[in-house]
Amino acid sequence: MLPQIHHCPNSYYGITLTGTMDPADPTIDVASLSETFKTAVECFERVELGANFRDFFDASQLKLSLAQNRLCRWGKTLGIDKMDEASFKNDFANVSLGSVNSTLERILSKFKETQDLCDEYRKMISHDDGKPLHACIRDLEMSREALKLDIKMRMLAISPGQRRSLRIRWVLYDGRLFTQLLANITIIVTDLENMFPHLEAKRADLCKNEAAQLIADTDGDKAITLLKEIAKQQDKVMYNALSMERSESSGNTATSSRGNNHAIQAGSNDSSIGGHSNDTSGRDD
Numbered sequence: 001m002l003p004q005i006h007h008c009p010n011s012y013y014g015i016t017l018t019g020t021m022d023p024a025d026p027t028i029d030v031a032s033l034s035e036t037f038k039t040a041v042e043c044f045e046r047v048e049l050g051a052n053f054r055d056f057f058d059a060s061q062l063k064l065s066l067a068q069n070r071l072c073r074w075g076k077t078l079g080i081d082k083m084d085e086a087s088f089k090n091d092f093a094n095v096s097l098g099s100v101n102s103t104l105e106r107i108l109s110k111f112k113e114t115q116d117l118c119d120e121y122r123k124m125i126s127h128d129d130g131k132p133l134h135a136c137i138r139d140l141e142m143s144r145e146a147l148k149l150d151i152k153m154r155m156l157a158i159s160p161g162q163r164r165s166l167r168i169r170w171v172l173y174d175g176r177l178f179t180q181l182l183a184n185i186t187i188i189v190t191d192l193e194n195m196f197p198h199l200e201a202k203r204a205d206l207c208k209n210e211a212a213q214l215i216a217d218t219d220g221d222k223a224i225t226l227l228k229e230i231a232k233q234q235d236k237v238m239y240n241a242l243s244m245e246r247s248e249s250s251g252n253t254a255t256s257s258r259g260n261n262h263a264i265q266a267g268s269n270d271s272s273i274g275g276h277s278n279d280t281s282g283r284d285d
Helices: 030-046 051-078 085-091 097-125 144-157 175-194 197-216 222-234 236-267
Strands: 047-049 170-172
Touching (some): 030 047, 030 097, 051 144, 051 175, 051 197, 051 222, 051 236, 097 170, 097 175, 144 222, 170 175, 175 197, 197 222, 197 236, 222 236
């Protein structure tokens, strides 16, 4: 049985959770909105998965990173990550800073609620030796291929130059809380995207570029296939981008392979060359 939280936190890692949707809130400016966004993105970095996730660690970690990646894509198309005020003037013509900031605060609130529940859960079972409470170490638990993909996704979300040192982390123990947290975040990010429908194509273009980088930098096919399955349920734009990029990549590989084989067969009378197999058309890069 999961514990219940009976209080509503009013701050989270330095951000005051006002809970207001007042579009005329004078305290919200470009700088404060940017800080709320960065803190929301960092929430994903603070979560460590507990030992209960060990049997499906690759999928769980990729789900978390994909949710972070989607939020970052939304912010990048608005220039929030770089505090691009010129872009703000155009994109926020029909949307207030206050309403967007409040929606971002909902992400912080969901992480805070989940963290509080996990803290209570840990206290409840701290004396039960049958309940593992330690965090899994990502670099040790993930498969090599999935780890490389996860690192790349996080680099796309937050560039090394923008990454801030985070000393405080917490452990998420329960799969139900994890599923509920991701579902809530997905709804909130969808709300953020719906506030700026005119940027849909821009978000899709950015996603296509990121999908190409993920596929190009990943060893093998297993991790990308897993990410694609996750994206089908969690991030349809990324799912479509991965599907399209893999299709194009496979087509280019097959075309290149057929061309190379034709050149060898037509241009060589050397039996030593003809004895080698050069068919790679069935391989996925």
